[in-house]
Amino acid sequence: MAENEFVNKVAMVTGGSRGIGAAIALRFAASGAEVFINHRKAAGSSRAKGEELQERVARMGGRLTPFAADISSRPAVKEMMAAIGRDAGRLDFLILNAARAPFKPIERLLERELRDLIEVNYMGNIFCVQEALPLLEKCAGKIVFISSLGSRFYNPAYPLGSMKAAMEAVVRDLAESLRPRGVSVNAVSGGIVKTDSYKVLRQHMENLDQLPDHFIVEAEEIADVAAFLCSSAARGICGQTIVCDRGMSNALQRF
Numbered sequence: 001m002a003e004n005e006f007v008n009k010v011a012m013v014t015g016g017s018r019g020i021g022a023a024i025a026l027r028f029a030a031s032g033a034e035v036f037i038n039h040r041k042a043a044g045s046s047r048a049k050g051e052e053l054q055e056r057v058a059r060m061g062g063r064l065t066p067f068a069a070d071i072s073s074r075p076a077v078k079e080m081m082a083a084i085g086r087d088a089g090r091l092d093f094l095i096l097n098a099a100r101a102p103f104k105p106i107e108r109l110l111e112r113e114l115r116d117l118i119e120v121n122y123m124g125n126i127f128c129v130q131e132a133l134p135l136l137e138k139c140a141g142k143i144v145f146i147s148s149l150g151s152r153f154y155n156p157a158y159p160l161g162s163m164k165a166a167m168e169a170v171v172r173d174l175a176e177s178l179r180p181r182g183v184s185v186n187a188v189s190g191g192i193v194k195t196d197s198y199k200v201l202r203q204h205m206e207n208l209d210q211l212p213d214h215f216i217v218e219a220e221e222i223a224d225v226a227a228f229l230c231s232s233a234a235r236g237i238c239g240q241t242i243v244c245d246r247g248m249s250n251a252l253q254r255f
């Protein structure tokens, strides 16, 4: 990828205030893109982290704008995409990174948790695609969904995995249905990354602390794959989910 590949391009990274989303936002900003991010909570540490990232990108000579917008609310997503249209006038890359789910077995989910699981992690992502589409199709835009190995492997306390599996199917379907509109769609499936959600996951996943360090993925490694999928070098990739797990899933096959 050329160093300044994303100059004059605009990226939106959902859930970009912290963790993997923040690494993706920084990666796109470093390549020259103007970046928009959102987080769910309007105040507190989410907002502070969004503002910190905004200052960091400004120091790099770039521009990042944070929004507080819950992706499970269609009006909030509509307003956010409208603001990007007014402000930047285009959207080249939509990175669907935001996710939120309880760590517990599916059979123990309360009704409100089940609704929230679907409304954030399935409907919320589709609201983002639908509301961003008028901007994306004007500039042969690219959509990258951030998935996880939970789409393919059993974890006793990870209902989010079923939503990731659904979204990987959505990625395949959208890649075909949006192809005539010039919009490409792919996904990155990440292995284990030490973010805030990892701290909760380790309370529910036996032996996670015994995972050898060489299987721990850096958020920047996921960001690099997302950036690659948005680059011209990835023009031949369509509707695919690229696994970025340092080979951890290969090791699982040995048991």
Ligand SMILES: NC(=O)c1ccc[n+]([C@@H]2O[C@H](COP(=O)([O-])OP(=O)(O)OC[C@H]3O[C@@H](n4cnc5c(N)ncnc54)[C@H](OP(=O)(O)O)[C@@H]3O)[C@@H](O)[C@H]2O)c1
Pocket (backbone or CB within 6 Å): 014, 015, 016, 017, 018, 019, 020, 021, 038, 039, 040, 041, 045, 046, 069, 070, 071, 072, 096, 097, 098, 099, 100, 120, 124, 146, 147, 148, 149, 160, 189, 190, 191, 192, 193, 194, 195, 196, 197, 198
């Ligand atoms: N960590 C891992 O090991 C791992 C591995 C593979 C894939 N992934 C995937 O990578 C993505 C990021 O993971 P992470 O560990 O970096 O997550 P994280 O640290 O929990 O951060 C999640 C981000 O999403 C935002 N968010 C959550 N619900 C939202 C909603 N309804 N509307 C808008 N924003 C919302 C959060 O905003 P607030 O700050 O306001 O809550 C935050 O910015 C997720 O899709 C996750 O499934 C993670």
